[in-house]
Amino acid sequence: MGRIVIIGGGxxxxxxxxxxxxxxxxxxxxxxxxxxxxxGRGIAYATxxxxxxxxxxxxGFGLHPEDPGHLVRWLEEHAEKLGWTPPAGTPCAVSSPPRAVFGAYVEHELDRAIASAGERLRFTHLRDRAIDFDGEVVTLASGARLAADRIVLATGLFxxxxxxxxxxxxxxxxxxxDVFDTDALTSAAGAKHVLLLGSGLTMLDAVVSLETRGFRGAYTAVSRxxxxxxxRxxxxxxxxxxxDGPLPKTARDVLRRVQRERRQLAANGEDWQRLPPLFxxxxxxxxxxxDTGERAKLVRHLGSFWNLVQHRAATPSFxxxxxxxxxxRFQNLAATITALEPAASGARATLRPRGERQALSLDVDLVVxxxxxxxxxxxxxxxxxRNLVAKGFAVPHPLGSGVRADPDTLALVGRDGRVSTRLFAVGHALRAEMWEASSIREQLDHAIRLAKVLNRAGLMIGEAA
Structure with a gap:
């Protein structure tokens, strides 16, 4: 019976x-x-x-695309016992559940899959960390060694x-x-001014956490x-x-198409948020x-805006x-921070606002x-x-995100240019190969695709059950 090892349980x-x-x-x-x-929790759903x-x-977030209403039915049955109900008058299907509740759903579905497999499945959850791989054996932080026929890298977020x-x-x-470290946020108790590094979803999580704790001071968010x-x-x-035509083949063509449609939306008085679902x-x-050059151009010109328009906040959070x-109480600055050090107040930031030569200093009580x-x-x-890269089993993607992989099989491409028959990836490690690999929908697609690849290749079929 072959062994499959998944590294990462988010x-x-x-x-x-x-x-x-x-x-x-x-x-x-x-x-x-x-x-x-x-x-099933990882960083995002462990909060x-x-x-x-x-x-x-x-x-839109169920684990079973063939059954679109699955998550909604599960929430209707289980969410109240977990301490959550949709806002009054709002159907469950158009509500945004807490991430902790969604994490419980993922965990429940994994438990159900394990139970349904019965005796044909030997499932093990090792509470350990993988630190090395020599081509055949995975070494864990505890010193234990795992022989594995197929390894799936689900390394998550860093x-x-x-x-x-x-x-x-x-x-x-x-x-x-760590914005999810509740103990660390106790430092905000006497703070009057908080400096937020970043202006995206993680920053919003910080604001929500601080406001929940009763913080009523000022925020300054800084991003480039x-x-x-x-x-959303x-x-x-x-x-x-x-x-009505072929897909664009250059970054310039993509940008022109997007800009043309944005102008049309504005001219018609339409919501720009109609465009991201289509794209x-x-x-x-x-x-x-x-090709790689055109991809690099697209990332340079569209990447930050794509992250903004695709990864939007739930209405109650926003x-x-x-x-x-x-x-x-909130100020948003486009600036580059050049120094951040302790000060009498708590911390002092030296930053240069975008488009300006003169740097300025900002004293704050807390930095998040x-x-x-x-x-x-x-x-x-x-x-x-580090060990996968050093040994040539993984190659950092030239676009600076994730690793080289075959987009059809999700198998890693090694330093020798060969597609691995042993190492596969799902999730964030495929970011540069897939353009979008951060959302639930795409990561679920990775999981479904990988299962089909392994099954077609006979990699999951041992002796008859």
Missing amino acids: FAGAAAAIKIIAGSSGRLDLTVVEPRERL ANRDHLVNGLAG RKEPAFVTRALAQSRAYVR RGLLVQA REAEPWPDMFA RQYAAAIWRQL AVLDRVRGEG NGLGFEFDWNRLKDPLV
């Missing part, structure tokens, strides 16, 4: 396990290496704050650590590295472009701009036919920020890292990542 790893189990037809030995006690919501509507934060500040109570997170509005997709339908197909802005996550495998300090 959403992508749990979804892969669910689909691999469902797609197998014989005896299966499946191990998930994940240090957390509960699978205990019930005001941290899934950034979309429940009707926090972005800004270089301008001094060690002294990082070790002080004036700096919060000053692009502030947007609220459910809008019908814009008429298909690609229906998303074609994004992967357009991306696949662009309402918190909207209230804070209405009270005059809301920059999000690092995707460049050349910069990651994780031992497994």
Whole structure:
């Protein structure tokens, strides 16, 4: 009986396990290496704050595309027992459940898949970390070694650590590295002014957490472009701009198409949020036919805006920020921080506003890292990542995000240019190969595709059950 090892037990790893189990037809030995006690949570869905919501509507986030109403029915049956009900008068399907509740759903579905497989499945959750791989054996932080026929990298998210934060500040109570660390946020109790690094969804999580704790001081958010997170509005997709011709083959053509449709939307008084759902339908197909140079251009000109328009906030979460802005307590700056160090007040930031030569200083009581996550495998300090790269099993993608992989099989491409028959990836590691690999929908697609690849190749079929 062959063994499949999934490294990482967050959403992508749990979804892969669910689909691999469902797609197998014989005896299966499946191990998930994940240090957390509960699978399916990762960083995003492990938060205990019930005001941290899934950034979309429940009707679109089920684990079973063949059964679109599955999550909604599950919520109607289980969510109240978990301490959540939709807002009064709002159907469950058009509500945004807490991420903790969604994590419980993923965990429940994994448990159900394991139980349904019965004796043909040997499932193991190892609470450990993978730190090395020699081509045949995975080494764990505990010193244990796992022989594996197929390894699935579901390594998840790695926090972005800004270089301008001094060690002294990082070790002080004036700096919060993790917005989901409830103990660290106790430092906000006496604060009057908080500096937020970043202006996206992680920054919004920080504001929601602080407001929930009773903070009523001022915020200054700083990011290079000053692009502030947007609220999600459910809008019908814009008429298909690609229906009457071939897909664009250059970054310039893509940008021209998008800009043309944006102008048309504005001229018609339409909501710009009708455009992202349409573009998303074609994004992967357009991306696949662009060469590396054209992809780099598209990332440079459209990447930040895509993250802004695609990864929008749930309406209730954004309402918190909207209230804070209405009270005059929120300032959003487009600037580059050049230094951040301890000060009498807590911390002092030196920053240069975009388009200006003169630097300015800003004294704050607390600094919260809301920059999000690092995707460049050349910069990651994780031992497994470093060893995979050093040994040539993984190649950091030239676009600076994730690894080289075959988009059809999700198998890694090694330094020798060969497609691996042993190493596969799902989730964030495929970001540069797939254009979009951060959302539930895309990561679920990875899991489904991988299960089919393994099944077609006979990699999950052992002796008859």
